[in-house]
Amino acid sequence: MTHQVHATRDHSRVALVTCDLFPELWEDDHPLRDTLRERGVEADAVRWDDPAADWAAYDLAVIRSPWDYVPRRDQFIAWARSVPRLLNPADVLEWNTDKRYLGELARAGLPVTPTVFVAPGQAWTPPATGEWVVKPTVSAGSQDTGRYQLPAQLDLAEAHLARLSAAGRTAMVQPYLSAVDDLGETALIFLPDKTGTLTFSHAIRKGPMLTGPDEGTIDPGSEQIDPRTPSAAERRTAGRVLDHIPGGAERLLYARVDLIPGPDGEPLLVELELTEPSLFLREGEPEGATHRLAEAIINRL
Incomplete structure (x- = not known):
């Protein structure tokens, strides 16, 4: 039946994967959804744990905001492995959703926050x-x-x-890297270029968020976000990190590298976001980030 559906319908279909907290996607992804639709792609917001979802009916599923997976990580990874065409790939999600990957990157000689x-x-x-x-x-x-x-x-x-x-x-x-209090955290977002190569797209500054003991979840959008031009050292560090992604960065649709200056001022990796990061597409609009990501999705179809 799946092959018949693909053979007879007129448009490509893409599932933008979310959760029931944001059934219509997190607002930062609305421009991506709208751009895909303008380009003739059927773009649907679909909960990752929706039992009625027919993943085989989609040409591609793109992870965006499944932010309730944490207490059900095993279920989430099993789901990811069951989806026929998923970006980023399931094995990358499995590696990236447990921050013990930071220890692996540190052992490889990368500048990682001591952990x-x-x-x-x-x-x-x-x-x-x-x-x-x-x-x-x-x-x-x-x-x-x-x-x-x-x-x-x-x-x-x-x-x-x-x-x-x-x-x-x-x-x-x-x-706690105190530089975040004054300089903030730099998030570098990488998207495919016209050749499909993961390339620096844009960057943002995130202000400090942690103020005390175990405060629980910080709501998306509560951070102070501003566009930022990363330093040459930050660009170099992010590139080194991407070079160590298992299976190679060329398989990815997106990546976000979060850095904070260490005590000596050199950037340290805080997190490598390959699963469901906010991509801050609106902050990247002067460089056309939304259109580049939409084009990359269409090229993967």
């Missing part, structure tokens, strides 16, 4: 002083993430780790 991973039941030796961030390795939208001043807030930090351990979740502890 200690604490498995469930594992003892943690806390640093004597300083500000530290505690979060789970599987998270989105700063869920279950807190900032702690040691030793004054050691009890709160240990309680946070204990909650994660009791839930069977691996935790990660990182130094």
Whole structure:
């Protein structure tokens, strides 16, 4: 039946994958949806866990805002592996949705924010002083993430780790990079160029978000976002990171590299967003980011 549907309909169909929190997509993706429709593509917002969704009827499924997958990661990855044509690919999603990939990149010699991973039941030796961030390795939208001043807030930090351990979740502890308070975080967005090669598109500045212990989820859109021109060092670091993506960056439809200056001023990788990142398409409009992404999707069809 699937082949018959593809043979008889007039237009390509693309599923823009979301969740029931944003059934019509997160607003930043509305221009992408509208541009695809203007180009003659049937672009539907579809929940990743919708039991009625017929994924085989779509020429392509593009991950956008399935931001409720965190407590169901295994189900999410199993779903991704079941979708016939998915971008970014399921194996990339599996690797990228557990932040233990940061340890892998650090071992490869990349400049990664220093990170200690604490498995469930594992003892943690806390640093004597300083500000530290505690979060789970599987998270989105700063869920279950807190900032702690040691030793004054050691009890709160240990309680946070204990909650994660009791839930069977691996935790990660990182130094709080104070440069974010003044300079902010730089997110570099990469999209395919006309040849399909993943190329720098645009960048934004995100202001500081963590103000204290375990505040839970930060709502999308609550950050202070401004366009930013990345430095040459940030461009170089992001390029190095993309060179280490398993299977190669050429398979990707998009990537976002989040960097913050370390104590010496050199950029450190905070996160490599390959699963469901906000791409800040509206901030990238002077460079035509939405149209480039739409064109890349059409080319993948």
